[in-house]
Amino acid sequence: MAHFEKAKSLNEWLDQRLAINTLNRVLAKEYWIPKDINFLWAMGMVLAITFGILLVSGIFLLMYYQPNVDLAFDSVNFTIMQEVGYGWLWRHVHAVAASVVFLIIYIHMFTGIYYGSYKKGRELIWISGMLLFVAFSAEAFSGYMLPWGQMSYWAGMVITNLFSMGSLELNGIVEWIRGDYVPAQAFLDRFFMLHVLLIPVAILALIGVHFGALRLPHVNNQNGEEIDFAVEAEKYKAGNKAASKVIAFANDFMSKDLFVVAVFLVFFFYLVFWNYGFAMDPVNFDPADGLVTPAHIYPEWYFLWSYEILRPFSKDIGLVAFAFAQVIFFLLPFLDRSPNAVPANRRGLFSIWFWAMLVDLIVLTAMGKLPPEGIYSTIGLVAALVFIALWIILPIITKLEKKL
Amino acid sequence: MKEFIILAVVTFFSLLTYWLVEPFAHSQMHAHVESEGFAYADLPALTKEGNATRGADTFMAGGCIGCHNVQALGMETGMSAKDAASAYGVNPPDLSNAGAIYDAKFLADLIKNPAHATIVEHKFNDMRMHPMPAFYGAGGDDIDQEIADIVAYMQSIAVQAEEVTPTMAFENACGRCHAVRYTNWTQLGEMPNFKYKKDDLRFQADVLDYQDAVKAYMGKLPPDLSMYIRSRNEHFISTFIENPQSQLHGTAMPRTGVTAHSAEKVIEYMRMAGDPLVEERNETGKNVMIYMIFFVLFAYLWKRQIWKDLH
Numbered sequence: 241m242a243h244f245e246k247a248k249s250l251n252e253w254l255d256q257r258l259a260i261n262t263l264n265r266v267l268a269k270e271y272w273i274p275k276d277i278n279f280l281w282a283m284g285m286v287l288a289i290t291f292g293i294l295l296v297s298g299i300f301l302l303m304y305y306q307p308n309v310d311l312a313f314d315s316v317n318f319t320i321m322q323e324v325g326y327g328w329l330w331r332h333v334h335a336v337a338a339s340v341v342f343l344i345i346y347i348h349m350f351t352g353i354y355y356g357s358y359k360k361g362r363e364l365i366w367i368s369g370m371l372l373f374v375a376f377s378a379e380a381f382s383g384y385m386l387p388w389g390q391m392s393y394w395a396g397m398v399i400t401n402l403f404s405m406g407s408l409e410l411n412g413i414v415e416w417i418r419g420d421y422v423p424a425q426a427f428l429d430r431f432f433m434l435h436v437l438l439i440p441v442a443i444l445a446l447i448g449v450h451f452g453a454l455r456l457p458h459v460n461n462q463n464g465e466e467i468d469f470a471v472e473a474e475k476y477k478a479g480n481k482a483a484s485k486v487i488a489f490a491n492d493f494m495s496k497d498l499f500v501v502a503v504f505l506v507f508f509f510y511l512v513f514w515n516y517g518f519a520m521d522p523v524n525f526d527p528a529d530g531l532v533t534p535a536h537i538y539p540e541w542y543f544l545w546s547y548e549i550l551r552p553f554s555k556d557i558g559l560v561a562f563a564f565a566q567v568i569f570f571l572l573p574f575l576d577r578s579p580n581a582v583p584a585n586r587r588g589l590f591s592i593w594f595w596a597m598l599v600d601l602i603v604l605t606a607m608g609k610l611p612p613e614g615i616y617s618t619i620g621l622v623a624a625l626v627f628i629a630l631w632i633i634l635p636i637i638t639k640l641e642k643k644l
Numbered sequence: 645m646k647e648f649i650i651l652a653v654v655t656f657f658s659l660l661t662y663w664l665v666e667p668f669a670h671s672q673m674h675a676h677v678e679s680e681g682f683a684y685a686d687l688p689a690l691t692k693e694g695n696a697t698r699g700a701d702t703f704m705a706g707g708c709i710g711c712h713n714v715q716a717l718g719m720e721t722g723m724s725a726k727d728a729a730s731a732y733g734v735n736p737p738d739l740s741n742a743g744a745i746y747d748a749k750f751l752a753d754l755i756k757n758p759a760h761a762t763i764v765e766h767k768f769n770d771m772r773m774h775p776m777p778a779f780y781g782a783g784g785d786d787i788d789q790e791i792a793d794i795v796a797y798m799q800s801i802a803v804q805a806e807e808v809t810p811t812m813a814f815e816n817a818c819g820r821c822h823a824v825r826y827t828n829w830t831q832l833g834e835m836p837n838f839k840y841k842k843d844d845l846r847f848q849a850d851v852l853d854y855q856d857a858v859k860a861y862m863g864k865l866p867p868d869l870s871m872y873i874r875s876r877n878e879h880f881i882s883t884f885i886e887n888p889q890s891q892l893h894g895t896a897m898p899r900t901g902v903t904a905h906s907a908e909k910v911i912e913y914m915r916m917a918g919d920p921l922v923e924e925r926n927e928t929g930k931n932v933m934i935y936m937i938f939f940v941l942f943a944y945l946w947k948r949q950i951w952k953d954l955h
Binding site: 332 | 646647650651654657658660661662664665666668669672673825826867870871872874875876877918920921924925926928929932933936937939940943944946947949950951953954955
């Protein structure tokens, strides 16, 4: 056993046993972040806080939720929303956070794309981030099943049907996933388990990987400047903070993060109390009914773009396009052949590509919700084709890019 | 400055997406129906001045109380709601406060031609009679005068129009077909608290029998309205009450003919059932916002203090 001196303070006592001072130095005081950043760099912290809000509100909801097809709807809409003190608050917070988290994820993603933060050693940050996106999507979808409303039921029906793989008609897989011929008790039970245990655990692990992947390549900066972190850190530690190009994670970076988080929370709580309709679809306040199909079935807004890549094509082509859309973002670090890890506005054609992709995704999102009729389905088809074309030309235009 | 430009860009694309998937998409998915303010303009105007005293006699002579209770006056048909439903399809409403809950023009047309006033002529015709027989006069010279008298009589026995409560309006106009489990309302009235399980089961069996009758009459069991205040918006509910055919063409649901005031009360009842904590929500929201503004302020001051050495 190691030799332990008698500690003179609680801090020392803990340090002997947990090395808290080393941890504090490595993870906070001497974890160097570039100084040349803007508020978009705080989106990671906003996401962490939002995930925390989802976790805490979810724990409260879990105390009263009943994963049973006969009780689920009323346990949410009556027990939690009316009988439990402030149950409605936790439910609104949970539902709105689940929707807003995707807005922040998309902002976070497009920040990464714009500033080239997936290049030159940062590939794993991007890939672990995309895995988080997939995990959050699964979490959102499984959570959407739980109130057992009309949209829960029919979204569950439509999405699990995708696994029959179109003309392959692998209905056995669909039944295996549902545990029944239609979404029913077994289906609700397993999505409940996924939502409250397996996927959250996966998300926590992935967040660890995501943070870890950031450590060696360091955070990117606003100008794509290559910083010698060791030299700049010495300047900072010597007290020359103003001249140093880096800042410490805590409290320098944290204090800015916290301010951005605070502003975000004002917006968030405004939505929670006064503008929650976008996150709590009215149709889902009708109890699940396998005999009544809603007039319009559409996913939550954050899935609309990929839904619209599936929808305008015939069954099999649609599925292939859909699968393409699900995986292609993972490959971004490898499809972008340019040697430049600088903001998109300095990268010529890529700059056009970036804005075209952003606008195309917004068009797809809008068309994904609108009824697939007339002009809307034409626009949807064109936007889906543009999406695919943009990814095909990406390696070509980035290959042509001159080294800056 | 640069940060503000970035913020403006992010805000612009976020709001654009929001506008496209929410207000715009919903305007394209749902036909907009304008309210007519419960004027019932399609119904003939009342031309005669009713006389309540004469109306009392016509009311009795017309045989209204053969099917309708008037509990306020102690008139009962002696038929249970369940039996009435199996005889007529649905339990005929108690007429004690009908004069206050329903529009006078509507009542007059209803007495003369029930299927016309309730806009269910696609369902009832010469081959399949409406369960409420049309009134062909009680022996007088002028049927319109007689009807005006009956309506005047019903108004005279009812509470004042402004005294109609949410429960009164809902139970009479909606609650004989629709259950609302979040307020304990069944088509047979409020679910009592029974001491013995068998009494409870008996009551529930009666409810099921009643619902079977309504199902046969309407084609399907009218939905439980507990969460309709959130699954449909207020505008939808209001215009739907005004004329069910306007948003659900061909529906078996009859127009109920409630007054604008009663319709408001019905919506109030539905809010009570599905979204009763609006005030608590607004109050809590206000307090949270006050807290958050201080939070932003302190976070900003802390950031400034830390960053003054960094610039």
